[in-house]
Amino acid sequence: MTTDTAPKPSFWNRLAHPGQFVALTRPLLWPLTIITAALFIAGLWFAFFNSPEDYQMGDTVRIMYIHVPTAWLSQFVYGIMAVSAIGSLVWRHPMADVSMKAAAPLGATFTALALFTGSLWGRPTWGTFWEWDGRMTSTLVLLLIYLGIVALWRAFDDQLRAARVIAVFTLVGAINIPIIKFSVDWWSTLHQPSSVFTMSGPHMPPSILTPLLVMAIAFTMLFLTLHLKAMHTEVARRRLMALQRQAAQTGKTA
């Protein structure tokens, strides 16, 4: 068979090649950065200059514009890791491993920020920084799972072997995501029930919903930008490790 008659690799197959993935996605970084910055400027302007105080919570409602997006990302990032874990275990997709590893520190940071902003919002509204209720405790468990995953990645020298173990661990830990989501329905809790993603639509006025949605999209774009950059770095790091092994085998000092 000549190269002329060889079947062209599909888009997914091209994405599976780390070098081609980086070449295909590198041009996206600057547009993503500009869109993220513009969304943050718009979101912060809405949050501080074009949204009213809440009739019950007063100005502390402005904490919601950073608390809800970070809480949303804490679960969304884990969802990305769980899908990547399936990609790693089922299809052995090399970029799925890279995606899992690059997302973990980002998810841990957003989860820590959700807990931090939540406690600062809780003190003036509930009278306490912390309560061991279902939503807060399950989110703390999520943070511990993230930290465990970050530690596991660092514990293995063989990253391919690490990916299999961590993919299984990630999928087991995914049981915590529906627990976080439904904890406010299953148990008596200080935390308010869902008010954006409900069957009957958002339960808040457009003047408060608009900054919330703009900030949620801004944080999501921030994650996508940082995740993509971190994936490129991880691809480079694996090449570097391969080069260092090659140098050790050929006797050249690195």
Add this chain to the structure above:
Amino acid sequence: MINLGPHAVFIICAYAGVTLAVAALIFWTLFDARRTASKMAALEARGIRRRSAGPAA
């Protein structure tokens, strides 16, 4: 700046904390990329290249 009411300190602390953490996250992501690229460049400068890239010049 708008008046943030009696709980301004909580609002300011929340935004300051998130700003610091996001800035640290961006800094670390860029620093890690640059550090990895410089290690790679150092190796290639010593003539160590991937076999698929052919012999060093």
